[in-house]
Amino acid sequence: MAITTVPQIPRKAGRPPSPYSARPQRTSLGRKLRDNLTGHAFLIGAVLCFVVFSWYPMVRGIVMSFQRTRRGETTWVGWDNYSRIIADPSFWTAWQNTFYFTVLALALGYVVPFFVAILLNEFRHAKGYLRILVYLPVMLPPASALFLFKFYAYDPSEAGLFNAILKALHLPTSQWMQSPEMTMPAMVVASTWMNMGGAVLIYLASLQNIPGELYEAAELDAPGSGVGSST
Amino acid sequence: MTIPQTRLILALLAMLQIVATMQLFIEPLILANGAGAEDSATSVAYLIYQHGFFQNDLNGAAALGVIMLVVLAGFSAVYVRLTAKQD
Numbered sequence: 001m002a003i004t005t006v007p008q009i010p011r012k013a014g015r016p017p018s019p020y021s022a023r024p025q026r027t028s029l030g031r032k033l034r035d036n037l038t039g040h041a042f043l044i045g046a047v048l049c050f051v052v053f054s055w056y057p058m059v060r061g062i063v064m065s066f067q068r069t070r071r072g073e074t075t076w077v078g079w080d081n082y083s084r085i086i087a088d089p090s091f092w093t094a095w096q097n098t099f100y101f102t103v104l105a106l107a108l109g110y111v112v113p114f115f116v117a118i119l120l121n122e123f124r125h126a127k128g129y130l131r132i133l134v135y136l137p138v139m140l141p142p143a144s145a146l147f148l149f150k151f152y153a154y155d156p157s158e159a160g161l162f163n164a165i166l167k168a169l170h171l172p173t174s175q176w177m178q179s180p181e182m183t184m185p186a187m188v189v190a191s192t193w194m195n196m197g198g199a200v201l202i203y204l205a206s207l208q209n210i211p212g213e214l215y216e217a218a219e220l221d222a223p224g225s226g227v228g229s230s231t
Numbered sequence: 232m233t234i235p236q237t238r239l240i241l242a243l244l245a246m247l248q249i250v251a252t253m254q255l256f257i258e259p260l261i262l263a264n265g266a267g268a269e270d271s272a273t274s275v276a277y278l279i280y281q282h283g284f285f286q287n288d289l290n291g292a293a294a295l296g297v298i299m300l301v302v303l304a305g306f307s308a309v310y311v312r313l314t315a316k317q318d
Contacts, residue, residue, distance in 0.1 A: 064289065065290060065293035065294035065297045066294075068290050069290060081291050084291060091295075094275045094277070095275060097270075097274055098253055101274065102249055106245070106248055106252070110245060110248060142257050143261060146258065146262055177268070177272075180268045180271035181271075187259070187272065195251075199244055202240060
């Protein structure tokens with residue numbers, strides 16, 4: 001049995017707190033800066049990058065959305081840009097497509113990695129090899145992965161990988177990216193294949209955090225039901 | 232047994248997935264050459280790109296970007312509200 005210790009509240013270096021006041025004394029901002037000068041010096045580079053490449057563009061983008069630039073002249077136009085964008089018929093098509101993709105990608109990209117993680121968790125041999133195999137598409141540059149799908153897997157002729165498989169199974173082949181109905185599902189499959197690795201690793205880590213006793217208890221409560229898998 | 236123990240991770244990944252997949256851009260750009268057959272692949276992020284760099288309408292693209300920011304911030308807020316209640 002380990003000796004339980006009362007957790008110590010970490011104290012700031014500097015003046016010791018007065019024993020008469022219950023509240024710790026406030027240190028001034030200048031003093032805090034001076035105390036951690038090295039830390040702040042290390043921070044400068046990262047903060048500068050964020051300011052120049054992330055926060056400033058965000059603010060500038062919001063300002064720009066209320067302006068109009070014509071031949072170098074910038075004028076304030078209020079909500080004009082917004083009403084023009086919303087009036088564009090492709091605005092609603094784009095949102096529809098994006099939501100459709102999100103729903104499909106959640107249905108597929110959420111369930112598949114979970115089962116792949118459970119499967120990987122069950123394996124006893126070649127663990128590292130299988131994990132690398134699942135994570136490999138994440139390391140592949142997305143553009144090359146998509147070109148692979150475009151010219152190899154989704155080839156609308158019978159030479160394409162998926163069409164060859166469908167033909168071997170005596171199923172009707174598809175035009176893939178050439179047909180409006182198949183475009184979204186095809187994009188979801190490619191996207192899931194590319195991005196699954198990260199989610200699988202996170203699931204796998206959380207699966208391995210589950211204490212083994214819980215599976216034993218489940219097996220005792222309901223023997224042979226499969227609830228106590230993963231042992 | 233497996234699902235209750237990983238519930239928080241499941242919720243976190245769901246939110247991350249929604250926010251990440253809503254920013255769909257490179258898939259339509261490469262797989263569908265942009266808009267795709269009968270506009271079936273146009274995404275919001277691709278529309279921003281098209282407004283900004285093909286229709287020479289940077290201000291419109293910025294406005295669309297802000298709309299997208301608001302929508303995604305809404306999703307994130309829902310997620311924060313949900314997870315705050317669980318603990």
